[in-house]
Amino acid sequence: MHDVIRLDVKENIHSENDHIADHVRQHLSEDGILVVNVMGAPGVGKTTTLKNIFPHLRKAKPYVIEGDIESDIDTVDLQNMGFDTYQINTFGACHLDAPLIHDAIHKMDFDKEGILFIENIGNLVCPAEFSIGEHIKMLISTVTEGSDKPYKYPLAFEKADIILINKCDLLPYVDFDEDFFMKGVRAQNKDVPVFKVSGKTGEGYREVAAWLESRNPD
């Protein structure tokens, strides 16, 4: 009995969320804004990735929504660098959802075509379950997390439209089995492009930026 009620509530939350996500996606598509949902565990370098991608964008203007449970450390950092950044604090909630993004975009100005990067809560589980109106799900993994992550957290890898392997500068110092990692990725997701990057050396971001700019927000 209890389980039925829980399932009902969960289904209602998901269908409400998807409805609002569709509305967000359509609204931003009409404005020529590509929406990228940036996902990954805590500390994989989500904000560092954004900072490294932005200088390589040739046409698109970057916009950012920062999702954090608490704190605005990354927003202050990005605003100091001159980027349009809007902070969402969830105060406990483990993922962003479409209603939060819907509220945020109505408080932001999109003055030209560009890419809206939405940095989700650091969490390799829950964000993968919720659409937030994105065109692209970008998953960031790292060589320091270990090569078994696609096997242990399959949904995030299955749903990703692009995967970055960050912190490649640390490869000489950690045990990261790239073949095992890629075998796990391919078991979930046959065609997803995978880019090796390093926030420390800047390696790989030019290619990521070019891939993003080749996408269409329609």
Place this chain on the structure above:
Amino acid sequence: MHDVIRLDVKENIHSENDHIADHVRQHLSEDGILVVNVMGAPGVGKTTTLKNIFPHLRKAKPYVIEGDIESDIDTVDLQNMGFDTYQINTFGACHLDAPLIHDAIHKMDFDKEGILFIENIGNLVCPAEFSIGEHIKMLISTVTEGSDKPYKYPLAFEKADIILINKCDLLPYVDFDEDFFMKGVRAQNKDVPVFKVSGKTGEGYREVAAWLESRNPD
């Protein structure tokens, strides 16, 4: 209206869970088993930590419950090393809960006094909200995750009874500001003991094992 129903369900889930958690804790206390809830983000080295603590336990026999969304990679690994390990797969759920542990302990044999290490789902958010019958919450953080984690994920740091900073062998290669990290820890948790460890060099685990063996499951 919807929000009230959701809140109700959430409160019911928490109070049911806490009730079963108390039962689990009492049951294992009577058997002389200390229960340690091992929490941390994906890839912080939870299983590696267990492997490094076990050889330093002088009196207590280690028992393990491995929590994973999918896969039994770590359980097979620990069983091959001769440790009593029981696998829980949540198939999507982002944290362990007390009913799952209640079922598991009734399928395990505790043949002498010891320590039951329960490796929670890799997630720095949700596990901190749910008691699973533990006496001790052990939080594992790493120098590769960055020093801002206590500010961004305060609940896990607030609730921790012991904190390990893992991967200290990588300190020369990453930007980890230990003073900033510790300031964030102390803002949430005045007295929690913090141990620097390395799964690669074995540094620090003797002290962690001694601290655990000084605790009482009463």
